[in-house]
Amino acid sequence: MAGDWTLGIESTAHTFSFGLVDGSGSPKPSASDTLRPTEGGIHPREAADHHVELSSVLLKRVLDENNLQPSDLGTVAYSQGPGMGACLRTGAAAARAISTHLEIPMIGVNHCVAHIEIGREQCGCDDPILLYVSGGNTQVIARLDGRYRVLGETLDIGIGNMLDKFARKHGIPFPGGPVIEKKALEWLSQNPEPSLQGLELPYAVHGMDLAFSGLMSAANKLVSQGKPFEAVCWSLQEHAFAACIEVAERALAHTGKTEILLGGGVACNQRLRDMSSIMCTERDASSHCPPRMYCIDNGTMIARLGWLEINSGRITSLIESGIDQEMRTDQTPISWA
Numbered sequence: 334m335a336g337d338w339t340l341g342i343e344s345t346a347h348t349f350s351f352g353l354v355d356g357s358g359s360p361k362p363s364a365s366d367t368l369r370p371t372e373g374g375i376h377p378r379e380a381a382d383h384h385v386e387l388s389s390v391l392l393k394r395v396l397d398e399n400n401l402q403p404s405d406l407g408t409v410a411y412s413q414g415p416g417m418g419a420c421l422r423t424g425a426a427a428a429r430a431i432s433t434h435l436e437i438p439m440i441g442v443n444h445c446v447a448h449i450e451i452g453r454e455q456c457g458c459d460d461p462i463l464l465y466v467s468g469g470n471t472q473v474i475a476r477l478d479g480r481y482r483v484l485g486e487t488l489d490i491g492i493g494n495m496l497d498k499f500a501r502k503h504g505i506p507f508p509g510g511p512v513i514e515k516k517a518l519e520w521l522s523q524n525p526e527p528s529l530q531g532l533e534l535p536y537a538v539h540g541m542d543l544a545f546s547g548l549m550s551a552a553n554k555l556v557s558q559g560k561p562f563e564a565v566c567w568s569l570q571e572h573a574f575a576a577c578i579e580v581a582e583r584a585l586a587h588t589g590k591t592e593i594l595l596g597g598g599v600a601c602n603q604r605l606r607d608m609s610s611i612m613c614t615e616r617d618a619s620s621h622c623p624p625r626m627y628c629i630d631n632g633t634m635i636a637r638l639g640w641l642e643i644n645s646g647r648i649t650s651l652i653e654s655g656i657d658q659e660m661r662t663d664q665t666p667i668s669w670a
């Protein structure tokens with residue numbers, strides 16, 4: 334007889350991860366591995382090979398760490414989109430194999446919605462505006478009429494992608510975001526009150542939308558003009574994060590909601606967390622951020638959303654278990670509380 338645990342499989346981009354929630358939806362830490370190319374960006378085919386190679390080791394690890402047998406699993410959930418096609422296919426194939434072999438239902442879920450739901454579960458917030466800042470995505474999202482609606486988003490590249498590309502151009506390998514954060518802090522410790530003079534960059538807000546590629550080009554130009562690299566990292570963070578926080582604040586004002594939830598890998602950044610807290614304090618709202626292991630891509634968030642969806646009556650048949658690279662956040666009906 335099958336058990337009542339839900340296994341989640343994350344494979345949208347650089348990270349392959351298995352995570353679990355128990356029968357009451359309570360999350361357990363994931364077993365994950367991230368491809369870190371020594372040079373260049375993430376190549377979908379190379380990432381997919383990485384995922385396939387590590388899948389059995391990671392699955393064994395997550396089961397062992399929770400003292401579980403495969404027979405304890407009752408559902409398998411996987412990221413159906415959005416993401417890189419070759420990567421998504423590895424997760425979907427693993428889900429089909431596990432579902433067929435163990436004769437348990439499978440459910441394909443929306444990766445962006447999973448970031449929101451693990452954040453709500455971890456932070457105990459009820460009806461937040463989500464500022465979703467990851468490698469490939471930058472969106473401001475709110476729940477309205479049974480869907481998570483995108484109120485604003487990047488018009489070009491994701492904020493994390495922008496930070497990674499800027500870093501790569503200056504010899505810092507993927508992921509560049511954490512190194513930029515460290516460099517910005519170094520500049521701050523040398524200049525407790527740094528000035529933007531000579532370090533101004535374009536401001537990336539267009540109504541409710543954002544754009545980051547012009548900002549990145551201008552930052553590269555500052556470095557080539559001989560401005561200190563640490564100073565440019567600081568200014569780049571200030572401009573990019575202020576733009577995100579401005580749009581999130583306007584989303585609070587438009588919807589009347591009173592909670593901000595940060596999600597995605599860039600939400601690991603302390604400066605972004607601080608800016609969000611400052612803005613929220615100023616307008617009697619609250620800012621929430623899940624622990625870092627649930628900000629980055631992880632299988633547990635997929636398990637959590639799978640558990641929510643299966644308990645509200647949805648499953649994915651074998652024939653519907655294809656992937657959707659372009660899946661939109663507002664495609665998924667939200668039928669749970």
Ligand code: AMP
Nearest residue numbers: 467468493508510511597598599602630
């Ligand atoms: P995700 O796509 O959600 O898995 O997140 C990965 C992205 O998060 C990459 O672009 C990283 O550079 C970025 N990231 C991770 N940690 C930090 C940090 N501390 N500051 C800024 N960006 C970060």
Ligand code: MG
Nearest residue numbers: 467597629630
């Ligand atoms: Mg993500």
